[in-house]
Amino acid sequence: MTTRSRGFSALALVVFGLLVASTANLTAQDRIWSALVLATNEKPAKAIPDSLKPFAGQLQKVFGYNSFYVLGEKRQRVKEGDSEWILPSKEVFLHLTALNKEVSTYEMSLDLYARKKLTLTSRVKLARGAPLYIRGPQWGNGQLIYILEIQ
Amino acid sequence: MKNSEEKLILWMDDAMSPPEAAEFEKSLADLRAARADKEAWQKVRDGFKSHSTIPPAYDRDAEFLKSQISRAVRDELRVSAPRKIRPLPSIARLVWSGVGLCACAALMSVIVIRHNDGVPDESAFISQVIEAHSSNPSRYGTYSFTSPDGRGTVIWLDNPGFIPAQESIR
Numbered sequence: 024m025t026t027r028s029r030g031f032s033a034l035a036l037v038v039f040g041l042l043v044a045s046t047a048n049l050t051a052q053d054r055i056w057s058a059l060v061l062a063t064n065e066k067p068a069k070a071i072p073d074s075l076k077p078f079a080g081q082l083q084k085v086f087g088y089n090s091f092y093v094l095g096e097k098r099q100r101v102k103e104g105d106s107e108w109i110l111p112s113k114e115v116f117l118h119l120t121a122l123n124k125e126v127s128t129y130e131m132s133l134d135l136y137a138r139k140k141l142t143l144t145s146r147v148k149l150a151r152g153a154p155l156y157i158r159g160p161q162w163g164n165g166q167l168i169y170i171l172e173i174q
Numbered sequence: 175m176k177n178s179e180e181k182l183i184l185w186m187d188d189a190m191s192p193p194e195a196a197e198f199e200k201s202l203a204d205l206r207a208a209r210a211d212k213e214a215w216q217k218v219r220d221g222f223k224s225h226s227t228i229p230p231a232y233d234r235d236a237e238f239l240k241s242q243i244s245r246a247v248r249d250e251l252r253v254s255a256p257r258k259i260r261p262l263p264s265i266a267r268l269v270w271s272g273v274g275l276c277a278c279a280a281l282m283s284v285i286v287i288r289h290n291d292g293v294p295d296e297s298a299f300i301s302q303v304i305e306a307h308s309s310n311p312s313r314y315g316t317y318s319f320t321s322p323d324g325r326g327t328v329i330w331l332d333n334p335g336f337i338p339a340q341e342s343i344r
Contacts, residue, residue: 080321080324081319081321081323081324084321090332101210108284117196128301140309141309142309143306143307145309146305146308147302147304148301149301150299150300150301153299153300153301153325153327154326155301155328156327157328158328158330159331
């Protein structure tokens with residue numbers, strides 16, 4: 024093998040390595056974190072749970088509550104075509120289907136059932152690090168809130 | 175037979191042989207004056223030679239002839255020299271050239287794709303609600319926000335329903 028041929032083979036290996044690395048980046052398994060939260064106003068305000076601390080400022084400003092309880096949370100892989108019931112409970116259900124993966128977003132359809140009644144159906148694009156909040160039914164003196172985030 | 179003027183010119187140019195010069199000098203009426211004239215003429219002639227910038231005609235001809243000969247020799251060498259024929263590239267070289275070109279094209283594609291990936295796009299930063307439908311009598315609103323706390327999107331149901339506290343939701 025000549026010196027030129029060795030140079031070509033080395034260049035080809037480098038390029039294929041870059042391609043493989045790029046492909047791996049695109050097919051990385053992202054995960055969706057979902058939580059069902061009960062928001063209330065209490066005096067004094069309760070401590071924010073650890074898993075909600077990244078969202079505490081937004082929750083307080085958007086929904087106007089000072090105390091939050093995590094009723095359930097889940098973190099799972101996002102696969103195109105997969106359909107999941109997110110945190111099913113006796114009264115509220117959120118059905119999530121991953122439709123399509125784009126460069127930086129996941130397109131999903133979601134159906135929210137309250138007391139076995141379809142309350143909301145929607146199609147959303149979830150971006151990484153930009154949570155989606157869904158204001159759900161009221162429960163007692165609090166508000167149920169769904170949080171979805173691609174991590 | 176040379177006349178006296180021709181002999182005089184030859185004598186003044188020192189072009190005579192010594193016996194001829196001696197015989198010619200005997201024929202001169204005033205040899206001293208003639209030698210003074212000869213000496214003056216030789217000074218003038220030497221002066222012309224030393225100050226002349228034009229090379230002698232025979233030198234130009236010689237240089238021209240020399241250059242023509244060297245050019246002819248070069249042309250002859252050029253024509254007679256065997257032409258260097260480059261061999262056709264081998265299959266292996268063609269294959270490796272193709273691989274190299276493909277590698278360059280792939281590299282450029284990766285660079286361009288990554289560059290495009292880096293272009294800021296609104297959908298890359300904020301979650302979006304493409305469409306939503308709500309059952310009556312519920313109403314809803316959607317909005318996205320960016321704040322110092324981060325980015326977020328909200329689906330706001332105005333009348334999402336009520337679940338009594340006595341009923342467990344878990």
